[in-house]
Amino acid sequence: MILNMDGTKPIYLQISEWLEREILNGNFESDQKIYSQYQLAEMFTINPATAAKGLTLLVEENILYKKRGLGMFVSNHAKQIILNKRKNQTLKKLVLEIVMEAERLNVSREELIQMIQAVNVEEAGE
Amino acid sequence: MNIIECSSLTKVYGAVKALNNLSFELQENKITGLIGRNGAGKTTLLKIIAGYYRETLGEIKVFSEKPFNNLLVSANVMYINDQMNFPTALNLKEILNVSSTFYENWNHELADRLFDYFAFQQTQQYNNLSKGMKSTFNMIVGLSARCALTVFDEPTTGMDAGVRKDFYRALLKDYIDFPRTILLSSHHLDEIEDILEDVLLIKDGTKLLHIPVEELKEWAIGVQGSSAAVNDWIKNREVIHSKNVGLDRMYAVVKQNGSESEIQRAKEAGLAITPISSSDVCVYLTSKNKGGIDDVFIKD
Structure with a gap:
């Protein structure tokens, strides 16, 4: 399934x-x-x-x-519509949740951005 | 077109009202799940629809006719439960052969294939079958009859998990091949909800909900957080379940009102929002009190 x-x-x-x-x-x-x-x-x-x-x-x-x-x-334009939708709705919501969780954990904006960049580096290194 | 119409349907057994002012309509070619707790009146309703019982008050129409003692209804309704009365003089194969002469749309090829798939033997006697095998055989008769209205009353009693899965898939596939109105009662909403279109939820013989199953999934949400915040947020809302968790925390299930801003407000107030599965919605709506079984164990 x-x-x-x-x-x-x-x-x-x-x-x-x-x-x-x-x-x-x-x-x-x-x-x-x-x-x-x-x-x-x-x-x-x-x-x-x-x-x-x-x-x-x-x-x-x-x-x-x-x-x-x-x-x-x-x-x-199906692909473009889907990509735009995912970016504006799904991704935005996920970002909001990450930011809120970071605030609850007292993680600063800078630290959060660093964490995101670290993820990118790791994935690019694969 | 409506296949079943009932209004203010009431059935009284002695002092007990099994059905109480029940009104609903069932449209053609839909698969509807009839859901309710033990003793809610499911079987009574289904037997009235099939023409086995006569209603006490109110009106019931099946194919626009009164079902009790009605030949048109008998010929076009298949009612399957776990107390089927097949002639004891016939073996399994003979039961299928005889059944085929009763129903206009009977599909004998389907019956044979299912019979072989579930490894029945031609000369077996129905009464010697195990509970699960009886249910499986009933299912074969119920599907093969291809009646315009097919009613399954707790069809999966005794079936193992594999057979139940096979049954739901067989039901759906044959429904796609040959659309008809199907009414299915079950305790296991989580098992059948994927193949349903509508859900009819009853409690104490009355209708609680009759909505598309997809709406039921979004019908309620759960909120959890500090008791003060939860109590504040659920003010003026329909609470169907609540429970204290730990020292100062609370969990409540409320009816959705589709307001995104309120969800946002809850999240900002530090409340955790969780979706509520349709079977949980049904359990909460049909329970006698808001705390459920925990209320029994409250010590003063």
Whole structure:
């Protein structure tokens, strides 16, 4: 199971995030047909309505577009939209949490930035 | 289209009201989970829907008809529980063969494949099967019948974890192949929630919630922190569970109101916010008191 069925994050969000990763990984190109709700339901043993909700979310964000009777397709700027969204929403939230945790632990801004830079160095060294 | 419509449905056994003014509608081709504690009225409701029991008060319509003593309902509803009455003169294979003549959409290929997959023997007798094997056989009959309304009342009783998983997957796959209305009662919401579309939660014979299962996951949140801060934050909110932790800390579960700013305010006040799983929401909503089992052990 690729999804994280920990019972807390709504499955339709996990589906849309999984599809976003598939697009970012290059498994789906622009104008390529993406999985149908029934394929997703089958793949993850989830209700087709839940899978549809995950797809609809991506249509609302212009990452996918609908062709009547044909299914859903990856839009032209899908990758860019996903990257922007992740940066402005996911990354910002994570940064906020890091900053708050640092404050709770009395870690100064400078120290925090150093820690972040240290992580970069380590990863680049790999 | 509504497959089931019931309004103010009431069922009285002597002094006990098993169902009390229950009203809801079930739409076509949805998989709905019927969730409730022991004695909440699940089986009574399902048996009324299947036409086994007659309601005391109120109205129930299945396929727009009263289900009790109704041929249309009998032919199009499959009710599976752990007390199936199969003829003792027939062996397992014969039961399947006879069942196939009762149901218009019966899929005999599916029945045979499931029969072989779960390693049943043709000449076995139903009454000699173990509890789990009986449930597995019932499931084969329930799925293969492909009835427009398929009702499973605690279908996984006695099944081992592997078979339960197989059952849920088989149910979902056959539902995708042949969409129909499925009503599934279970104690294990965490096991079935992925395949459900809606959840109908009942307590003491009345409806508590009837919402999409995905909404149930976001229905409540937990907050933990110092008692003063938690008490301040949960003011004017619907608290469904609370518990003192340690000396001066408290954990409370409240109904979500979708306000991001309030979550932010809680985080700034040093409260830890945790998501609440749907099965926990159901447990809290259906418990008799806010403290749960701990209340029993309070010493004055």
